[in-house]
Amino acid sequence: MYDVEDNLFLLAGPVDLHPRVQRAMAQPAHAHRSPEFTEVNRELFELLQDVYQTDDPVLCLSGSGTSAMDAAVGSLVDGSDMVVVLDNGKFGNRMAKLAHRYAGEVTHLEQAWGQPFDLATVDQAMHGADALLFTHNESSAAFTHPIEDLADIAEGHDALVIADCITSLGGIDVPVDELGLDACVSGSQKCLGAPAGLSFVSLSERAREQLHEHPSYYIDLPQYLDRWQDHQTPWTPATHLHLATREALRIVLEEGLEERFERVHRVAEATRTGAQALGLDLLAEPEHRSDTLTAVEVPDGIEGEELLGALKQEGIVIAGGQRHMSGEIFRVGHMGQVDVREIVAFYANLEGVLRDLGSKVEHGAAAQAIHDELGR
Amino acid sequence: MYDVEDNLFLLAGPVDLHPRVQRAMAQPAHAHRSPEFTEVNRELFELLQDVYQTDDPVLCLSGSGTSAMDAAVGSLVDGSDMVVVLDNGKFGNRMAKLAHRYAGEVTHLEQAWGQPFDLATVDQAMHGADALLFTHNESSAAFTHPIEDLADIAEGHDALVIADCITSLGGIDVPVDELGLDACVSGSQKCLGAPAGLSFVSLSERAREQLHEHPSYYIDLPQYLDRWQDHQTPWTPATHLHLATREALRIVLEEGLEERFERVHRVAEATRTGAQALGLDLLAEPEHRSDTLTAVEVPDGIEGEELLGALKQEGIVIAGGQRHMSGEIFRVGHMGQVDVREIVAFYANLEGVLRDLGSKVEHGAAAQAIHDELGR
Numbered sequence: 097m098y099d100v101e102d103n104l105f106l107l108a109g110p111v112d113l114h115p116r117v118q119r120a121m122a123q124p125a126h127a128h129r130s131p132e133f134t135e136v137n138r139e140l141f142e143l144l145q146d147v148y149q150t151d152d153p154v155l156c157l158s159g160s161g162t163s164a165m166d167a168a169v170g171s172l173v174d175g176s177d178m179v180v181v182l183d184n185g186k187f188g189n190r191m192a193k194l195a196h197r198y199a200g201e202v203t204h205l206e207q208a209w210g211q212p213f214d215l216a217t218v219d220q221a222m223h224g225a226d227a228l229l230f231t232h233n234e235s236s237a238a239f240t241h242p243i244e245d246l247a248d249i250a251e252g253h254d255a256l257v258i259a260d261c262i263t264s265l266g267g268i269d270v271p272v273d274e275l276g277l278d279a280c281v282s283g284s285q286k287c288l289g290a291p292a293g294l295s296f297v298s299l300s301e302r303a304r305e306q307l308h309e310h311p312s313y314y315i316d317l318p319q320y321l322d323r324w325q326d327h328q329t330p331w332t333p334a335t336h337l338h339l340a341t342r343e344a345l346r347i348v349l350e351e352g353l354e355e356r357f358e359r360v361h362r363v364a365e366a367t368r369t370g371a372q373a374l375g376l377d378l379l380a381e382p383e384h385r386s387d388t389l390t391a392v393e394v395p396d397g398i399e400g401e402e403l404l405g406a407l408k409q410e411g412i413v414i415a416g417g418q419r420h421m422s423g424e425i426f427r428v429g430h431m432g433q434v435d436v437r438e439i440v441a442f443y444a445n446l447e448g449v450l451r452d453l454g455s456k457v458e459h460g461a462a463a464q465a466i467h468d469e470l471g472r
Numbered sequence: 473m474y475d476v477e478d479n480l481f482l483l484a485g486p487v488d489l490h491p492r493v494q495r496a497m498a499q500p501a502h503a504h505r506s507p508e509f510t511e512v513n514r515e516l517f518e519l520l521q522d523v524y525q526t527d528d529p530v531l532c533l534s535g536s537g538t539s540a541m542d543a544a545v546g547s548l549v550d551g552s553d554m555v556v557v558l559d560n561g562k563f564g565n566r567m568a569k570l571a572h573r574y575a576g577e578v579t580h581l582e583q584a585w586g587q588p589f590d591l592a593t594v595d596q597a598m599h600g601a602d603a604l605l606f607t608h609n610e611s612s613a614a615f616t617h618p619i620e621d622l623a624d625i626a627e628g629h630d631a632l633v634i635a636d637c638i639t640s641l642g643g644i645d646v647p648v649d650e651l652g653l654d655a656c657v658s659g660s661q662k663c664l665g666a667p668a669g670l671s672f673v674s675l676s677e678r679a680r681e682q683l684h685e686h687p688s689y690y691i692d693l694p695q696y697l698d699r700w701q702d703h704q705t706p707w708t709p710a711t712h713l714h715l716a717t718r719e720a721l722r723i724v725l726e727e728g729l730e731e732r733f734e735r736v737h738r739v740a741e742a743t744r745t746g747a748q749a750l751g752l753d754l755l756a757e758p759e760h761r762s763d764t765l766t767a768v769e770v771p772d773g774i775e776g777e778e779l780l781g782a783l784k785q786e787g788i789v790i791a792g793g794q795r796h797m798s799g800e801i802f803r804v805g806h807m808g809q810v811d812v813r814e815i816v817a818f819y820a821n822l823e824g825v826l827r828d829l830g831s832k833v834e835h836g837a838a839a840q841a842i843h844d845e846l847g848r
Contacts, residue, residue: 100506101499105500105501107501107503110501110503110711112501113500113501118498118499123494124477124478124481125486127481127483127486128486130476158535158536158668159534159535159690160709162706163534163690165690166690170689193689197687285501285711291501291711292709292711292712293713310688311573312542313538313546313569313570314536314539314542314691315690331536333536333668334536334667334668334710334713335661335667336668336669337710337712337713340712413503
């Protein structure tokens with residue numbers, strides 16, 4: 097029987113919460129302008145800079161990842177700008193919608209979900225462009241763009257780089273200053289391991305110089321930047337989410353960024369190995385497969401919905417495909433705290449479910465392949 | 473010594489959380505598109521309609537009260553509209569900023585903080601107007617507008633009524649359908665007794681007909697309305713705040729709306745009586761004094777900051793004045809679950825603090841006056 101509070105939670109975000117993060121919310125109300133809460137913000141803002149690997153401000157919005165994406169594009173791009181946007185998945189498409197809403201001219205490059213862009217084509221499209229917009233880790237297709245190459249292309253055209261790193265930052269190395277990202281967007285409930293409801297955006301010096309009033313009052317970044325140095329937000333923050341996210345970021349940094357990226361990569365490799373050991377195909381091309389989630393093609397003869405439903409009955413929560421990929425793929429999230437243990441547990445259960453559904457897979461095949469790979 | 477987690481919390485929002493609300497957040501991560509979480513939303517949305525006293529949709533945004541104010545004004549008002557806005561406090565002024573951002577023409581009526589508007593003047597200003605915008609309960613001055621009169625004036629001019637009821641709804645009777653409010657905005661952390669981070673807006677049929685794309689993508693109400701009937705939000709919601717707010721609304725309705733408004737009124741009367749028994753003056757005019765918080769003038773010879781600091785050392789959290797009223801007034805919140813017990817406790821402690829600061833007040837004077845009034 098499925099229990100909403102007790103299960104193996106491998107979603108592509110929100111992610112499982114560490115008990116410490118859970119406990120951080122077990123607090124009475126706080127006065128959000130008090131010195132005590134200002135200190136919460138001070139530490140939160142500083143931890144965000146550490147995780148972002150930047151000396152620039154990282155602003156914190158009470159709102160989902162989309163709010164910070166919207167805030168970044170709308171505060172940096174206006175009707176006088178020409179921008180290039182990369183769209184090869186659901187979130188790249190959302191970025192394109194934002195580009196069309198705020199920019200004067202948009203070069204909207206499209207690819208099939210999970211397919212990479214030809215870098216020379218991107219470079220060519222960037223002639224005369226003011227900004228390059230893309231989704232670093234496209235979770236709808238478990239696809240990762242080569243962020244360094246894209247940032248270099250934008251730099252070559254003296255254009256701003258606005259990157260949606262919602263499902264990469266804290267799980268895949270995104271050294272914001274080193275890469276020269278002008279605005280890097282992230283969210284609380286993905287690789288950072290906090291509950292949903294906060295989002296973040298860094299602003300390089302160049303971005304701060306080009307910052308203008310956002311058409312919306314609520315997500316107007318100049319007002320956030322103005323209050324940032326005093327460790328405040330312009331509007332009442334979601335206090336309990338600030339407390340939870342502070343604790344989540346402490347955990348990220350206690351593990352260590354480098355160690356975390358290594359673990360996430362090791363878990364991703366285990367996930368890919370396990371799928372292949374069961375004869376399942378992966379969606380994205382090898383060199384673009386994401387380390388924070390894996391998209392697996394539903395085998396022929398099995399209904400995607402039925403597979404997800406059967407897993408859920410076993411108490412296993414994973415994600416299905418979105419939009420036209422619904423029923424075609426399933427997605428295993430390995431962001432946040434997920435370790436090899438849980439991936440092995442997932443495949444051991446998946447094997448049973450696949451056999452129930454008539455697929456001929458061997459018990460233990462995934463675990464064996466994963467352990468072989470790890471040299472156990 | 474002040475303890476951030478253990479104190480008498482009488483802020484003008486956020487408010488003290490009921491232990492049940494606190495516990496509602498003590499949950500692991502939820503899959504926000506699952507049938508189980510859809511059921512959380514279904515109940516949350518229905519409870520919102522009950523508290524709003526409306527059959528119309530009440531949309532739920534992950535963002536502070538300002539996000540829903542911005543969403544309402546920007547989705548209902550555009551450059552072709554002339555609007556009238558009432559500004560006699562910090563939040564009326566914020567509403568005016570929103571009006572100036574989105575409307576073609578703004579008649580910006582101003583009054584000193586806590587001073588009422590002449591209704592005939594408002595009526596005259598409404599000639600040719602498309603909407604009337606105001607803050608029902610102006611918490612910066614503990615002032616309440618006569619919402620029925622204002623709604624009637626707008627109706628007489630066939631104009632939309634957009635009301636910020638962030639610090640009134642759930643504490644003061646706001647029967648949205650009966651009053652004919654087209655958009656009624658509220659927030660989670662005030663009279664509803666939930667943590668900060670969610671905000672709400674109702675939309676009348678007339679409002680839904682006039683709804684247009686908001687300049688911002690994130691707070692674009694047509695997208696929220698589109699998903700509302702399926703008990704969904706367009707973007708990932710702040711799941712833990714949905715759970716907490718659902719529990720808070722259950723508590724509101726278990727008490728009963730009428731009983732709650734009567735309690736809040738009784739507590740407000742007690743607060744006003746206590747202040748007057750100590751010879752302290754109240755800011756707002758008698759017929760406009762708010763039932764959800766009280767603004768008291770700091771007595772001559774006492775520094776407002778010193779008074780607040782001394783109270784805090786006793787473990788008592790109240791609000792100071794905002795902007796130019798800083799140091800001039802203190803504000804006692806009695807939203808949410810606050811009862812007479814806490815007001816009596818507040819004054820008993822205030823008496824001691826005032827005596828410490830050199831003011832001649834009698835021990836027990838406030839409690840005696842309050843109990844006399846209650847016929848105890």
